[in-house]
Amino acid sequence: MFTGIVTAIGTIDSVREGGDMRLRIACPLDPAAIAIGASIACSGVCLTVVAKGGTKGDAHFDVDVSQETVSRTAKGMWAQGQRLNLEPSLKLGDELGGHIVTGHVDDVGSVLDWTPVGGSMHAIIGAPQRLAPYIAEKGSITVDGVSLTVNSVEDTDDAVRFTLNIIPHTEEVTTLGELRQGGEVNLEVDTLARYLHRMQSLRS
Structure with a gap:
C-alpha cells in the first residue's frame, strides 16, 4: 500500500529486453533502506525490487516489468532516460499524507x-x-x-x-x-x- 506522496524521482538507467523487461532505476535513496522483495511505486505502478546497489543519495534498484504492465500503462514510460515518481510502500505508523493507493493502474x-x-x-x-x-x-x-x-x-x-x-x-x-x-x-x-x-x- 502507498499514499501517493512521492519521496523521490528516479531515472531509468538501463532496460534489458527479453520476456519481462528488467529495468535499473537510478535514484537518490539509501540502498540500505531498500529491501530485496520490497515494493516501490514507480509513477503509480507497484513493482518489486529484485536487486539494488550504489551508495546513499546515489543508489539504484532493479525491477521486472511484464508485458501486461507495459500494455496497461502510459506509452513510452518504460524507456531508458524516463523519469519516474518513486514511493516506497507504506509502513505501519507512517503518516498517511495523501490517500490509500494500491499501485494498480486502472x-x-x-x-x-x-x-x-x-x-x-x-x-x-x-x-x-x-x-x-x-x-x-x-x-x-x-x-x-x-x-x-x-x-x-x-x-x-x-x-x-x-x-x-x-x-x-x-x-x-x-x-x-x-x-x-x-x-x-x-x-x-x-x-x-x-x-x-x-x-x-x-x-x-
Whole structure:
C-alpha cells in the first residue's frame, strides 16, 4: 500500500529486453533502506525490487516489468532516460499524507489541457468513460503515482474529463511539472470509491 506522496524521482538507467523487461532505476535513496522483495511505486505502478546497489543519495534498484504492465500503462514510460515518481510502500505508523493507493493502474488518461493559472498549473485530464463512476468533485485520484484532489468533473457519452490544480511544490518534487498537452498519465481511482460503487451495483 502507498499514499501517493512521492519521496523521490528516479531515472531509468538501463532496460534489458527479453520476456519481462528488467529495468535499473537510478535514484537518490539509501540502498540500505531498500529491501530485496520490497515494493516501490514507480509513477503509480507497484513493482518489486529484485536487486539494488550504489551508495546513499546515489543508489539504484532493479525491477521486472511484464508485458501486461507495459500494455496497461502510459506509452513510452518504460524507456531508458524516463523519469519516474518513486514511493516506497507504506509502513505501519507512517503518516498517511495523501490517500490509500494500491499501485494498480486502472487506466491511462490523456492531458487535454495544461494551462498556468496564477502560480499553479490547471490541468484537464481525459479518461475512459468506465472510470466515470469513481471520479468525484473534491475526491482523490492518483496521477502518475501522485495523490491529487479532483476540482471538477464533466461526463460525456464516451469519456470523462476532470480538472486538477498542480501547485508549484508538486511540480518541483514530482514529474508532473513535465506534463504537456497530449501526454499520457497513469490513473488509479480512489479505493473507497471502488468499493462503494461495487456495493451500490449489488444493491441495484
